[in-house]
Amino acid sequence: GEDVEQSLFLSVREGDSSVINCTYTDSSSTYLYWYKQEPGAGLQLLTYIFSNMDMKQDQRLTVLLNKKDKHLSLRIADTQTGDSAIYFCAESLTSSASKIIFGSGTRLSIRP
């Protein structure tokens, strides 16, 4: 079946690293995404990784993919107050024409 799971909440101290985790079930996924949603706004693509990659780094963002365990993580280094948002993990499937399946989102809050 197609399912993407995330924990609902994460709280970190400003300046620390945030790690948001995601698990997915469909092994036919080709791309895995992280989207950010700020209050009252739509979703904005943060980064993505091809399913044949293990890691991708983009400035403060590091994405790790463990295909064997179907586990994806997003690490945000030096977390800032502007990083407060809901983060969605998503996968696109080759088995189902162009569908993108989203997790329920992780709400990241920053403590001073």
Add this chain to the structure above:
Amino acid sequence: NAGVTQTPKFRVLKTGQSMTLLCAQDMNHEYMYWYRQDPGMGLRLIHYSVGEGTTAKGEVPDGYNVSRLKKQNFLLGLESAAPSQTSVYFCASSYRAGTEAFFGQGTRLTVV
């Protein structure tokens, strides 16, 4: 550079009323999607389209209809609104399968 535009942004309907949500994209994308977002449930795919004149059912299609008469527009219709359709609706588009999806700002619909 408008991207994906949704109208209206807010709407309150009475049970049994009908309405149409409009999504327009100016990026010449083939694929368009309608999602609904409910607390703790992430985004669920209602219907999608892989090109002009085509539509397909997503995860939660009941109570909704769609049309893609022009490539740039994807309409979502509610024939007889129900309180269970109270949600935030997001439209998205992508160039082709598996590529980045661009989202509109959302439509907050309340059915009373």
